[in-house]
Amino acid sequence: LRVISGLKKMRAFSEAERAEGKTIALVPTMGALHRGHLELVKAARELAHIVILTIFVNPTQFSAEEDLDEYPRDIEADCDYANSAGVDVVFTPSAKDMYPNGFQTEVNLTELSKKLCGKYRPGHFAGVATVVLKLFNITGPHSAVFGKKDFQQLLLLRRMAMDLNVGIDIVGVPTVRESDGLALSSRNTYLSDIERRAAAALPRALNEARRLYESGERSPSVIISAVEGALRTEPLADIEYVKVVDGETLEDLDVIDRGGKNTLLQAVISIGSARLIDHVLL
Ligand code: PAF
Numbered sequence: 001l002r003v004i005s006g007l008k009k010m011r012a013f014s015e016a017e018r019a020e021g022k023t024i025a026l027v028p029t030m031g032a033l034h035r036g037h038l039e040l041v042k043a044a045r046e047l048a049h050i051v052i053l054t055i056f057v058n059p060t061q062f063s064a065e066e067d068l069d070e071y072p073r074d075i076e077a078d079c080d081y082a083n084s085a086g087v088d089v090v091f092t093p094s095a096k097d098m099y100p101n102g103f104q105t106e107v108n109l110t111e112l113s114k115k116l117c118g119k120y121r122p123g124h125f126a127g128v129a130t131v132v133l134k135l136f137n138i139t140g141p142h143s144a145v146f147g148k149k150d151f152q153q154l155l156l157l158r159r160m161a162m163d164l165n166v167g168i169d170i171v172g173v174p175t176v177r178e179s180d181g182l183a184l185s186s187r188n189t190y191l192s193d194i195e196r197r198a199a200a201a202l203p204r205a206l207n208e209a210r211r212l213y214e215s216g217e218r219s220p221s222v223i224i225s226a227v228e229g230a231l232r233t234e235p236l237a238d239i240e241y242v243k244v245v246d247g248e249t250l251e252d253l254d255v256i257d258r259g260g261k262n263t264l265l266q267a268v269i270s271i272g273s274a275r276l277i278d279h280v281l282l
Contacts, residue, residue: 032186061127201234
């Protein structure tokens with residue numbers, strides 16, 4: 001495993017590999033690696049000769065009140081994990097190099113970034129899109145792999161790649177879950193034992209939505225009420241939102257059956273200091 005922190009070194013490495021005809025797959029992360037990231041690396045390994053995993057806790061996607069300082073960081077453990085997962089290079093740029101004095105450019109998706117989580121986390125998706133485009137430019141990959149768990153992020157990055165003619169394949173990898181259904185996330189480490197047990201309410205509520213849909217229910221408001229009701233049975237869970245939207249535009253829907261188009265039901269709750277996000281496609 002090679003660990004590279006300098007931007008120029010990273011670019012030189014990728015250029016040399018590309019010059020030899022090697023393909024590169026990128027796995028952008030904020031560290032605190034877990035089994036979900038392992039699946040991203042596995043997918044990347046299938047796509048290219050070289051796998052670069054980036055670890056950068058990107059300050060511009062956190063708002064002032066969010067958990068930037070508390071976000072879990074353990075570079076050594078992450079590098080060990082990346083090494084055993086078969087990563088070739090870990091890229092760990094510094095915030096100073098990524099955002100030097102005078103930095104002022106932002107990639108903003110005018111519609112998608114306002115929807116769902118965008119309403120509750122202003123500036124978040126501009127931070128994500130900007131840093132991901134920077135990571136693309138520095139590491140020069142042929143493909144890049146992201147978790148499907150963050151549905152809106154993946155949709156938005158696909159759109160950005162299309163809109164800006166980025167020429168990199170954006171690949172989505174299925175969510176990895178614990179045995180009680182909780183989606184793996186670095187933020188799960190914030191949960192105490194009691195909170196961790198309470199967090200299973202989220203996948204349970206989404207299963208309830210799926211069950212209703214499969215039994216013929218097609219009204220978003222009925223399904224949303226059922227999900228909210230199921231979440232309210234867990235006293236530690238605070239609901240941020242439960243929404244049923246078009247799976248491409250993220251616009252609210254009045255009715256679910258629309259000739260095979262994807263419908264997204266997304267729910268966000270917080271338990272203690274952890275913000276938990278999950279979805280089901282109907
Ligand atoms: O999903 C994440 O971990 C981050 O949003 C990403 C894509 C690495 C950008 O900082």
